[in-house]
Amino acid sequence: xxxxxxxxxxxxxxxxxxxxxxxxxxxxxxxxxxxxxxxxxxxxxxxxxxxxxxxxxxxxxxxxxxxxxxxxxxxxxxxxxxxxxxxxxxxxxxxxxxxxxxxxxxxxxxxxxxxxxxxxxxxxxxxxxxxxxxxxxxxxxxxxxxxxxxxxxxxxxxxxxxxxxxxxxxxxxxxxxxxxxxxxxxxxxxxxxxxxxxxxxxxxxxxxxxxxxxxxxxxxxxxxxxxxxxxxxxxxxxxxxxxxxxxxxxxxxxxxxxxxxxxxxxxxxxxxxxxxxxxxxxxxxxxxxxxxxxxxxxxxxxxxxxxxxxxxxxxxxxxxxxxxxxxxxxxxxxxxxxxxxxxxxxxxxxxxxxxxxxxxxxxxxxxxxxxxxxxxxxxxxxxxxxxxxxxxxxxxxxxxxxxxxxxxxxxxxxxxxxxxxxxxxxxxxxxxxxxxxxxxxxxxxxxxxxxxxxxxxxxxxxxxxxxxxxxxxxxxxxxxxxxxxxxxxxxxxxxxxxxxxxxxxxxxxxxxxxxxxxxxxxxxxxxxxxxxxxxxxxxxxxxxxxxxxxxxxxxxxxxxxxxxxxxxxxxxxxxxxxxxxxxxxxxxxxxxxxxxxxxxxxxxxxxxxxxxxxxxxxxxxxxxxxxxxxxxxxxxxxxxxxxxxxxxxxxxxxxxxxxxxxxxxxxxxxxxxxxxx
Amino acid sequence: xxxxxxxxxxxxxxxxxxxxxxxxxxxxxxxxxxxxxxxxxxxxxxxxxxxxxxxxxxxxxxxxxxxxxxxxxxxxxxxxxxxxxxxxxxxxxxxxxxxxxxxxxxxxxxxxxxxxxxxxxxxxxxxxxxxxxxxxxxxxxxxxxxxxxxxxxxxxxxxxxxxxxxxxxxxxxxxxxxxxxxxxxxxxxxxxxxxxxxxxxx
Numbered sequence: 057x058x059x060x061x062x063x064x065x066x067x068x069x070x071x072x073x074x075x076x077x078x079x080x081x082x083x084x085x086x087x088x089x090x091x092x093x094x095x096x097x098x099x100x101x102x103x104x105x106x107x108x109x110x111x112x113x114x115x116x117x118x119x120x121x122x123x124x125x126x127x128x129x130x131x132x133x134x135x136x137x138x139x140x141x142x143x144x145x146x147x148x149x150x151x152x153x154x155x156x157x158x159x160x161x162x163x164x165x166x167x168x169x170x171x172x173x174x175x176x177x178x179x180x181x182x183x184x185x186x187x188x189x190x191x192x193x194x195x196x197x198x199x200x201x202x203x204x205x206x207x208x209x210x211x212x213x214x215x216x217x218x219x220x221x222x223x224x225x226x227x228x229x230x231x232x233x234x235x236x237x238x239x240x241x242x243x244x245x246x247x248x249x250x251x252x253x254x255x256x257x258x259x260x261x262x263x264x265x266x267x268x269x270x271x272x273x274x275x276x277x278x279x280x281x282x283x284x285x286x287x288x289x290x291x292x293x294x295x296x297x298x299x300x301x302x303x304x305x306x307x308x309x310x311x312x313x314x315x316x317x318x319x320x321x322x323x324x325x326x327x328x329x330x331x332x333x334x335x336x337x338x339x340x341x342x343x344x345x346x347x348x349x350x351x352x353x354x355x356x357x358x359x360x361x362x363x364x365x366x367x368x369x370x371x372x373x374x375x376x377x378x379x380x381x382x383x384x385x386x387x388x389x390x391x392x393x394x395x396x397x398x399x400x401x402x403x404x405x406x407x408x409x410x411x412x413x414x415x416x417x418x419x420x421x422x423x424x425x426x427x428x429x430x431x432x433x434x435x436x437x438x439x440x441x442x443x444x445x446x447x448x449x450x451x452x453x454x455x456x457x458x459x460x461x462x463x464x465x466x467x468x469x470x471x472x473x474x475x476x477x478x479x480x481x482x483x484x485x486x487x488x489x490x491x492x493x494x495x496x497x498x499x500x501x502x503x504x505x506x507x508x509x510x511x512x513x514x515x516x517x518x519x520x521x522x523x524x525x526x527x528x529x530x531x532x533x534x535x536x537x538x539x540x541x542x543x544x545x546x547x548x549x550x551x552x553x554x555x556x557x558x559x560x561x562x563x564x565x566x567x568x569x570x571x572x573x574x575x576x577x578x579x580x581x582x583x584x585x586x587x588x589x590x591x592x593x594x595x596x597x598x599x600x601x602x603x604x605x606x607x608x609x610x611x612x613x614x615x616x617x618x619x620x621x622x623x624x625x626x627x628x629x630x631x632x633x634x635x636x637x638x639x640x641x642x643x644x645x646x647x648x649x650x651x652x653x654x655x656x657x658x659x660x661x662x663x664x665x666x667x668x669x670x671x672x673x674x675x676x677x678x679x680x681x682x683x684x685x686x687x688x689x690x691x692x693x694x695x696x697x698x699x700x701x702x703x704x705x706x707x708x709x710x711x712x713x714x715x716x717x718x719x720x721x722x723x724x725x726x727x728x729x730x731x732x733x
Numbered sequence: 734x735x736x737x738x739x740x741x742x743x744x745x746x747x748x749x750x751x752x753x754x755x756x757x758x759x760x761x762x763x764x765x766x767x768x769x770x771x772x773x774x775x776x777x778x779x780x781x782x783x784x785x786x787x788x789x790x791x792x793x794x795x796x797x798x799x800x801x802x803x804x805x806x807x808x809x810x811x812x813x814x815x816x817x818x819x820x821x822x823x824x825x826x827x828x829x830x831x832x833x834x835x836x837x838x839x840x841x842x843x844x845x846x847x848x849x850x851x852x853x854x855x856x857x858x859x860x861x862x863x864x865x866x867x868x869x870x871x872x873x874x875x876x877x878x879x880x881x882x883x884x885x886x887x888x889x890x891x892x893x894x895x896x897x898x899x900x901x902x903x904x905x906x907x908x909x910x911x912x913x914x915x916x917x918x919x920x921x922x923x924x925x926x927x928x929x930x931x932x933x934x935x
Contacts, residue, residue, distance in 0.1 A: 290813060290821040297812050325895075396895035404892055411884045419877035426864070426873045434869050439806040441814065441862035448877050578799065578820050649824035667821060680820050 058120055061111010062202040065152075068104035068159070069192045071097050075185030083178030083250075091178045095166050098181055101188055102163040109156045112149060112201050116142055122208045125149055125201040131214035132642040133612040138220050144228045145219050147349060147364065148201035153228075154345075155191040157236045162188055165240050165265070172257050179247035187239050190371050198364040211642045214612065217651035223283035231276030231303060235341045237269030238306055241313075242338035245331050249382040252389040254327050262334060263317050264705070266310055269337075271701040273307045278694030289654050291665045291682040292571070293690060296445035301424045302344025308417035309337040312410045319403055322468065327390040328383070329410075335379045340417070342372050347424070398470035405463035412456045419448045454506055457565050460558045461514030464521065482520060487513030507569035514562045518555050525552070549703050556700030564693030570662075570686030577681040581672055582618075592624075592662060592683040599623045600666070603631070605677060613637045618668055618677045622657065632657055634668035634679065663687040777808045778827045781834045781855045789842025798835060801845050805831070805852065806862045814862050 075097040082090025112125070116139050121127040129146045130139055144150040162184035170177055195201070241262045248254045248262075280303065281293035294300060313333040319326045346368035396403055423440045431437045465479040490512035494505055522541070525548075529540040545552040573593040580588050584604035591597055603619040616636045622629040632655035640646045657664040665682040672678055793801065802816035807828045811818050815835075819828035831852075838848045852860045864870035 288821065290817045295812060394895045395898045396892055399889075399892050399896065404888075407888045407892065408885070411881060411888055415877065415881035415884065418880055422877055423873065427859075430864070430869065430873070436857050436859070438858040438864050438870065439812075439860070439862055440864060440873060441806055441812060443804070444863040444873070447863075448874070452877075452881070578816075669820060 058111050058115040058118075058123070058202070061108045061114065064104040064107035064111060065192065065196055065200075065202065068101050068108060068155075069189065069196060071101040071104055072159075072185050072189035072192055075101055076182045076189060079178045079182035079185060083182065091181075094178060094181050094185070095170055098159075098166045098185060099163050101185065101192075102159040105152075105156050105159040105188075105192070109143070109152055112152060113140070113143060115202075116140070119212070121210075121212050122204050123201070124203045124205050127205065127209050127212040129212070129215055131212040131612065131647070134212075134215055135220070135611060137222075137225060138215055141219070141225045141228075142215055144232070145215055145224075146201075148195070148199040148203070150228070150232075151191065151195040151199050151364065152201050154232055154236060155188065155195055157229075157232050158184075158191055158239060159188050161236060161240050165243070169261055173247075173261060176244075176247040176251045176253060176258065179250045180243045183243035183246045184239065187243070190367075194364055194367045194371075198367050214639060214641050214647045217613070217637060217639050217648055218287050221283060221287050223279055223286070227276060227279035227283050230272050230279055234269050234271070234273030234276050235303075235306065235344070237265060237272060238310065238338045238341045240265040241269070241334045245334040246379070246382065249331065249379075249386050252386060254331065254390060255324070259317065259321055263314070263321075266313055266317070266334070266337070267701065267705050270307065270310045270314060271698065271705060273303070273310065274694065274701060275698050277303050277307060278691065278698070281694075282691060285687070286654060286656065289652050289667045291574075291576070291654075291667065291680075291684055293687070296420075296423070296442050298424050299344075299348050301420045301445075302340075302347045305340040305344060305417050305421055306337045308413045308420070309333055309340060312413035312417075313337060315406050315413075316410050319406055323395075323403065325392050325394045325403075327392055328387065331383060331390070333410075333414075335383070339372065339376060339379075340421075342368060342375065343421075346372060396469075400466060400471045400476070402463065402466050402468040402471075405459060405466050409456070409459050409463055412452055412459065416449055416452045416456070419452065420445065423448065450503060453565070454503075454510060457507075457514060457561070458510050460561055461510070461517040464555070464558070465517055479517075483513045483516040486516040501572050504569045504572045507565060511562050511566045511569075514558065518559050518562070521555055522552070545703060549706055553700045553703030553705075556703060557697050558700075560693045560696030560698075560700055562693075563689050563696055567686040567689035567693055570689070571684065573685050575683040579669070580679045580681055581676050582620075582679060583675050583677075588679075588681070590681055590683075592664075593685050594661065596624050598629075598664065598683075599626075600632075600679075600681065602677065612641070613639045616668075616671070618679070620655070620666060620679075622664065629657065629664075632664070632666050634666045636668050636670065658688050660688060661685065778830045779855050781831075781851050782837060783841070783843070783851055785837075785841030786843070789840065791840050792842055792844050793839045797845070798839060801848065802832065802835060804862050805835075805849075805860055807831070808856065808860065 075094050077094075078090040078097065079094030082088070082092075082094055114120075115123050115126050116130055117136070119126065119130070119132055125146055125148045126142075129142045129149070134142070138145075142149065144153045162181075165184060166177065166181050169180070173180070244258060244262045244265065248258050277300075280300065284295070284300075285291070285293040310333075313330060316326055316333065317330055320330050346365060349364045349368065398404075423444050426440045427438055461483060462480075465476075465483075467475060487509045491505055491509040494508055499505055522544070525544045526537065526540045529535055529544055530537065533540070533543075535543065545556075575591070575593050577588075577590045580590075580600075582588055582600070582602040584602050587599050587601040589597055589599045599622065601621045601623075603621055605616060605618045607614065607616050609615070614637070616638075617633050618635075620632045620634070622632055634655040635653040636650055637653060638646055638650045639648050652668050654668075655666040663682075663684040665684055667680040667682070669678040669680055799816050802819075803814045805815040807813055807815050807818040807825065808831075809818070809822075809825050809827045811822055811825060813822070813828075815828045815831050818825050819832050822828070834852075835848060838851060843851065849861070858864065858870075864873045866874055
C-alpha cells in the first residue's frame, strides 16, 4: 500500500502537468475536448494525491520505519491520534498534506464553477493545476515523505512532545485549509486577468473562496494561539514569532479584500486594487510557507533546514513576475469611472479600513524581515521582537477597532451631518461613559482605557444595529422577538454575519487589553505542605499549597506532577496539577528534552496559570505562577468570529422573500417604516 | 505550520538571508552576497564577565533584573526574551547562562545601562529585543508609519478626484431624494423625480 502511495505521487505529477497543459491549450485554441480533459485531469490529480496520502497514513500506522519520515516523527508507543497527526508533524508529510488540500480545493473549484464561468474556467483550472504541480514536484524532489532509509530502525525517534497536544490535531489542518484556499481566488484572478473579465459571476466566486480562506485562517490562527498558550508555557498566546506573523499576513490582506470587494460589487470601482489584494494574499501565504520552511528566519517552530526553501523562493518570484506582467498589460480593462459623492461615506471608510489592514500587514512583514535587511545593510544582525510589534501595531489595531464601529454606521455614497449625529450620539456616549467608569475605578493604563473605550463604542454600534433591525421587523411583519432576530440574520446573512464577526473582534480586543494587567510570580519554590500566597490583578489573595509530587509512567512518558491546592481569599478554588514529562521510546531510551504541561484554571475573569519549571532538589519544586486576565475571551472572540463567518458563508437560496428593511442602510429604514431610528 | 523542534540549526541561513524577497528590494537582495558567514549554531552563548567594580554593591534588585532581562533577546531561536525564555524553556541553556552573567555584573556594581552596553559589545545589537531608535534602525520603527501616512494621503487625493468625477452627476441624498450638485433640471422636474422616488420606495 505504501508503494502504491509512492507511485501515486508520481502519477499525480503527470496528471497535474496534463491538467495545466490541456486546460491552457484548450482555452487558447477554444477546443472543448481539451478543456474537459483538463477538468477530469484535475479530479484525477486529486484522486492520486489522495491515494498517495493514504499510502503515507498506512505507513505511519503500520510503523514502516524504513521510511525516513515515519522513523523521524513517530515511534511504536506514540498514541494513535498522534500517529495520525504525524502526517503533518514534519516537513515532508506536511508538504504532501498541503498538496492534498490544494488538489482537493482545485477539484472542488473546478466542479462547482465549470458551468457558470465557462469562458474563464480553463485558465483557472490550468493555474490550479500548475500550483498543484509545483507543490507535487517540491514534495517529490525537495521533501519526499516516501524517502527510504538504507536500513530499518527498530523504533522511530518519536514525536516532539510539544506537538503531542490535541490542538495539533486540528490547528495545522485548519491553517492549511485557510492558507491553501488563497490559491483558488488567485487562480480566479489569473483567469479573470487573462480573459479580461473582472465582473459578474467572477466576483461571487472570488468572494466565496476568499471567505472560505478567511474562515479557516481565523480558526487556524486562534487554535495556534491556544496551542502556544497551553503548550509553550510562557503564559502568552502571541509572541510575534515569524511563523505566527506569516500566518497573520494573509489574514490581514484577505480581510482587507473582503471589505473592499464590496465597493466593487456596489459601485464597480477598485478593480485593480481588489485583484492586487487577491494576488497579494496568495503571495503572502507562499511567503509565509517559505519563511516557515526555509529556515531563513529564526523561529520557535520553523521546520528544520531544507532545500524546500529555494523551491518556494523560485515559485514566489515566478508568481510575482507573472502577475505583475498580467496586471500591467491589463490595466486598461480595469479602468472604471470612479465617482464619489462625499469624503464621508462608506466607500471612504472601507478605503481607510484597507489602509490600516494592509498597513498592519506591512508593519508585520517589515518587522519580520528587517533583521535580514539590517544584516545586509549594516552587516549586523539585530532582533526585532515583541516590543517592536506591540508598539507599532497596537495604535494601528486601535484605529482598526474604531473603524469597525464607524464604518457600518456611515451611509454609502454620502452621510449627512444630521445622520451622523443621530448614528453616533449613543455609541460615543457609551464609550465616553465607560472610560469615565474605568477611571473612577482607578484604571490608569492609557492603552487599556483607550481599548475599552473604543470596544464599548463599537459594541454599542453593533447592538444598536441589531436593535433597529429587529425592531423594524417586529413592526413590519408583526413578528415576535425571537422570530424577528433569527429572520433578520438569516435574511441578511452578509450584513448581520459581518456584525457578528465584528463583535468577535471587539471581544478579542477587550481580551487582549486584559493582558496589560497580567501578574507574574516567577521562581516560586515550594516543598510539600508549604503555601505560597500571591495577589491577583483584581486584588484578591490566592494561596497555593503544595500537596507534594508524584512520579509515574504512562504511555510514552514518565511524568513528574505537582499537585497544588488553591484558594482565593480563603475560599477553596480546587486543585491544579502541573507536569514535567520525559518522553521515551519503545526500548525505554529517553527521547527529546524534558517538556512541561502547564496547569490552567480558566475562569471568566482570569486564568491562573501554573508552570512547573523544575526541581531544585528532590523535595522542592520551582513554579511560575501567572494571573492572566480575560484570556478565555480571546478564545470566545475567535469562536464568535468563526460563527459569524459561517453565517456569512452559508449558501443562500436564490429565490427568497426579500427582507427589504435590513438590505438598506439604516437611515432608509426610518423612511420606510415611518419611524425615526 | 508548527513542526520540528525549537533547536533547529540553520546552516542555510547565511546564503538564504541574502535572497529573501523583500518584495520590492528582491532584485537588489538577490545580487547581494552574505557579508559574513555567521554560524548561528556556534555562537549562541558567549561569556560576558567584566571584572567587578571595586567595593561594588548589587546595583539592581530581583525585579529590576527581571525587567532588564525582558529587554534582552535570547540568542537561541526561541525569539523570546531572556527572562521569559529562562523561566519557561527548560531546554534552553543560553538564557540561564546569560542570566548568570547579568547577575554577576549586577553584583559587580554595573548599572542596567552598563550591563546592556557590555552585552551589546559582545553579542552585537541582536541581544536587544527591539532595535535601538537610532541610525539605520530608525527605519525599522518609522517606515511602517511613513508608509501608512503616505497611503492615507494617497487615499485622500484619490477620494478627492473621485468626488470631482461625481460633480457633474446627480446625487442620492441620505433622505432618499435626489439633488443635483449643479442644477440640471428645472425645479419642477426635480420635484417630480423626487416624488417618483418616494412612491417607488413605499
